[in-house]
Amino acid sequence: MKTSHSTTLAILVIFTLVTFFANTGALPTDIMEERNVVTAREMVSDGNWLVxxxxxxLRLEKPPLPTWVAGAIEAVCPNNLGAQRLAAGAMGCLWTWFLFLTARYIARRTDYAIIATVVFLTCYNTVLMGRSATWDIYCHALMxxxxxxxxxxxxxERDYRWQLPLAGLFLGLSWLSKGPVSFYTLLLPFLLSIVTLPSITTRGKWPYLGIMLGVAVVVGGWWYAFLLIAHGDAVTAVMAKETGAWTNHNVRPWWYYWRFFLEMGAWALPALASLALTYWKHHITIKRTYLITICWTVGSLVLLSLMPEKKMRYLLPSLAPCALLVACILTHLKDTLASGKADRFVRTLFVAQSxxxxxxxxxxxVALFGLHAASVISVPMRLIAAALLSFAACDTMRAVASRQPMVQVRAVAIVFATAELLLLPAITKAVGNPDSHSIALAVGTPQTQELPLFHDQRxxxxxxxxxxxxxxxxxIDLNDVKEVRAHMPFALVITASAKAPIPTTLLAEADTCPLGYFDNNLHRHSNRHYTDDLRGRVLLIKGKQANNPSSQANIKQTR
Structure with a gap:
């Protein structure tokens, strides 16, 4: 029995909510999230919303819109990472919704838009960034x-009078989220892909295009203008630093992104097959849509490849046009397999993917019943997850037998929903650090909450x-006795990687008392990412008192 489009869309909405909101607190924080949240906390505590x-x-490297959102959430729900991630999830939903609308408008087909949306929602980086309180998801969703x-x-020829100014607002907000990143990686290749379409016309629309640009400049540029006036030297230094980073940091060869199709995860094979332009332009059933999306995808990859600095996560904006491109292939499979018009190449591709x-x-x-899995996930949960994964595999087999690619798409969605609903906490537990001991336990006690925290400036x-x-x-300069005296008593954070010893001048002026140890590594000790920078001890530094135990003895214990 066929499912109506309205029912399918309702299921798609539920799947979108599961993708971005189920178990939002399961994944460990990453450094970008922590930078954003620390900045948001200081916005609230210090009132420095504009600077x-x-x-x-000063933290001027990143535009402030995502941090303003994080600051607003921090003011209402302090120290709540789950709440912070809800905002990123909302942006993920916004990106998904506009992708669906764009796909449906380009192809004039709802089934194509549904396939494109599911493909997008089943890309690993889409899921990850939609669950991270960072900047990336904002700029691309708004773009x-x-x-x-x-x-x-x-x-x-109608409605452009309000559409263009509103587009300008979204452009400005995207710039205010991460500067020109999305303009370069998402908007520019899109414009290049549609510039030759006969349906595109600017006749009579130039005044409103001017309004669009004006709105974009005002919304996206006012904060930068304010900073240039208030902190011109700091802005110049940041611009020089960021320019240097793009040209000298993580420099890779131009072909570094050759394996971009692997970022599509379950859809890597059709993503790779979609590049067979000479074949598809003569056979694909939605040729116009295919030509737009392949130009958009390749254009985005080429522009990213021209930049000296490269990281695989920078491919995030390319996932949107690539999802549209893969949907072209899957839609073609759906049309031709159902009608019996599929040639050998299409049939082989479908079977190989399945x-x-x-x-x-x-x-x-099967892996759910491995020895290591027993320590991170309960038996009932493993049974349910294994049953759902097995059902998805059987569904995929049925898709092959009945020649229904849409069943295959549904099966992949089931796998991702299973992982997001049932397995995310277990995955995090499996790769986490069992010896983790947060620094918050050492500095969050009643006797230390009011103490200022310092670290050796060396x-x-x-x-x-x-x-x-x-x-x-x-x-703090531990060699400066006057500065040390001015801040006593205080808590001193000493990491295990610190090579400089505690100055004897400090030991002569102050008593030290261990407050606790910490190990904030997210990875196990055997992992190559484990670092001594994130473990160590906290000392109480206070004025020297008579008859106290030797400070040096306490210091030696903390090293």
């Missing part, structure tokens, strides 16, 4: 809204420790 700081230092409105306005998915699904179900402090301590850890 952000991070651990007391997708601008692209949809701009596409409508350039193709139609076999790969079946192997992964069954392998994952050893930089990691932002992860600032995040977990839930307050600033500022540098």
């Amino acid at each position: 952000p700081t991070m651990n007391g230092q 997708m809204g601008a692209i949809y409105l701009l596409l409508r306005a350039l193709n139609e 076999v790969l998915l079946i192997l992964v699904m069954l392998g994952s179900a 050893t930089p402090i990691r932002i992860e420790l600032v995040y977990n301590a839930q307050r600033k850890i500022q540098p």
